[in-house]
Amino acid sequence: MRPAGPVDAPVAGQRCGLIAIVGKPNVGKSTLLNALVGQKISITSRKAQTTRHRITGMHTVGATQFVFVDTPGFQTIHGNALNKSLNKTVVGAVADVDLILFVVEAGSFTPADARVLALLGKNIPTLLIANKLDNVHRRGDIAPWLQDMQAKHTFTEFVPMSAKNAKDVDRLLDICAKYLPEQSWWYAADELTDRSERFMASEMVREKLFRLTGDELPYTSTVIIDKFEEEPPAKKGQKRLLRIAASIVVERDGHKAMVIGDKGERIKRIGMETRVELEKLLDCKVFIEMWVKVRSGWADDEARVRSFGYE
Numbered sequence: 314m315r316p317a318g319p320v321d322a323p324v325a326g327q328r329c330g331l332i333a334i335v336g337k338p339n340v341g342k343s344t345l346l347n348a349l350v351g352q353k354i355s356i357t358s359r360k361a362q363t364t365r366h367r368i369t370g371m372h373t374v375g376a377t378q379f380v381f382v383d384t385p386g387f388q389t390i391h392g393n394a395l396n397k398s399l400n401k402t403v404v405g406a407v408a409d410v411d412l413i414l415f416v417v418e419a420g421s422f423t424p425a426d427a428r429v430l431a432l433l434g435k436n437i438p439t440l441l442i443a444n445k446l447d448n449v450h451r452r453g454d455i456a457p458w459l460q461d462m463q464a465k466h467t468f469t470e471f472v473p474m475s476a477k478n479a480k481d482v483d484r485l486l487d488i489c490a491k492y493l494p495e496q497s498w499w500y501a502a503d504e505l506t507d508r509s510e511r512f513m514a515s516e517m518v519r520e521k522l523f524r525l526t527g528d529e530l531p532y533t534s535t536v537i538i539d540k541f542e543e544e545p546p547a548k549k550g551q552k553r554l555l556r557i558a559a560s561i562v563v564e565r566d567g568h569k570a571m572v573i574g575d576k577g578e579r580i581k582r583i584g585m586e587t588r589v590e591l592e593k594l595l596d597c598k599v600f601i602e603m604w605v606k607v608r609s610g611w612a613d614d615e616a617r618v619r620s621f622g623y624e
C-alpha cells in the first residue's frame with residue numbers, strides 16, 4: 314500500500330505518513346476525508362455504505378504531507394460477496410499506517426462501532442474522533458462518555474469535532490502532523506488523490522445516483538464507466554473535453570424504472586449534476602451519456618463483484 318519511494322531526493326524537515334480513517338457506516342468518514350484534503354474526492358450521502366473503495370487523498374501543507382485512506386463502513390449484517398470484499402478492504406487498510414482516526418458519532422457507541430474497534434491493533438496510535446459534535450445539545454454529557462470510551466480502548470487522544478466545521482478540521486490536521494514520521498514526501502505538493510479521473514467519474518455518478526434516488530434504491534446498484542475518452546482543446550485557451558459513457562447497473566427492472574424516473578427526468582438530472590461537478594473537479598468540458606442495465610444478483614456473485622473492481 315505504501316508508494317514505492319519518495320518522488321524527490323530526501324528533504325530535511327519534511328514529514329509524511331499514512332492516516333487511516335475507519336468507522337462504521339454513516340459516521341462521516343468521507344465528509345471528514347474531503348474536509349481534510351480540502352477537495353471533494355470521496356463521495357458522501359445520507360445513506361449508509363456509500364463508500365466502497367479505499368481512496369487515498371493527499372494534503373500537503375508547510376513541511377507535512379498527509380496521506381489519507383478512507384475505508385468502507387464496516388458491514389456485518391449481510392454476508393454476501395460484496396460485503397465480504399468490503400470488510401477485507403477495511404482490515405487491509407489499518408494494518409500498515411502511522412495513525413488511525415477511529416470515527417464515531419459523539420456521545421454514541423453501538424455494537425457496530427465495537428466491531429470496527431475490535432479490528433484495530435494496539436500498536437498504532439489511534440485518535441478517537443467524536444464527530445457530529447454539532448448534533449450534541451447537552452455538551453455536559455460528553456465528558457463522562459469520553460471516560461467510558463477510554464475504558465474500551467487506549468486512544469492516544471480524543472478529538473470532539475464536527476467534520477463540517479473548518480476550524481475543527483484545521484485543528485485535527487495539526488494534531489495528526491505530530492504522529493507522522495520525518496521522511497520525504499511521496500507525492501508532489503499539489504496532488505490530491507491517486508485515483509484516476511475515470512474512477513472519480515464513476516464515483517461522482519454513484520454519488521448523484523444515491524442522492525437522487527433517496528432511500529428507494531438499494532446500495533447493491535453500481536456504476537461502470539464504459540467509455541472515457543479525452544480530446545485536447547480545439548483552440549488555445551479552451552479546455553479539453555472528456556467524453557464519458559456510464560452504465561448504472563441495478564438488480565431489478567423496478568430499480569431501473571426508479572433510476573430513469575418519470576419521462577427520464579431522474580437520469581437526466583444524474584447526468585447533468587455529474588457533468589457540472591466533474592467539470593469543476595477536473596477543470597475540463599464533459600460530455601456524458603448514461604445507461605441503466607439490469608443484472609440480477611450481481612452483489613451475490615463473487616466473480617462478478619471482482620469484475621466490477623471490488624477486490
Ligand SMILES: Nc1nc2c(ncn2[C@@H]2O[C@H](COP(=O)(O)OP(=O)(O)OP(=O)(O)O)[C@@H](O)[C@H]2O)c(=O)[nH]1
Pocket residue numbers: 336337338339340341342343344345356357358359360361362363364365384385386387444445446447448474475476477478
Ligand atoms: N451534522 C453533521 N453531519 C455530518 C457531519 N459529518 C458528516 N455528516 C453527515 O453524515 C452523513 C454521512 O456522512 P459520510 O461522510 O457519507 O459517512 P461515511 O462514514 O463515509 O459513510 P459510509 O460511506 O456509509 O461508510 C452525511 O449526511 C453527512 O453530511 C458532522 O460533523 N455534522
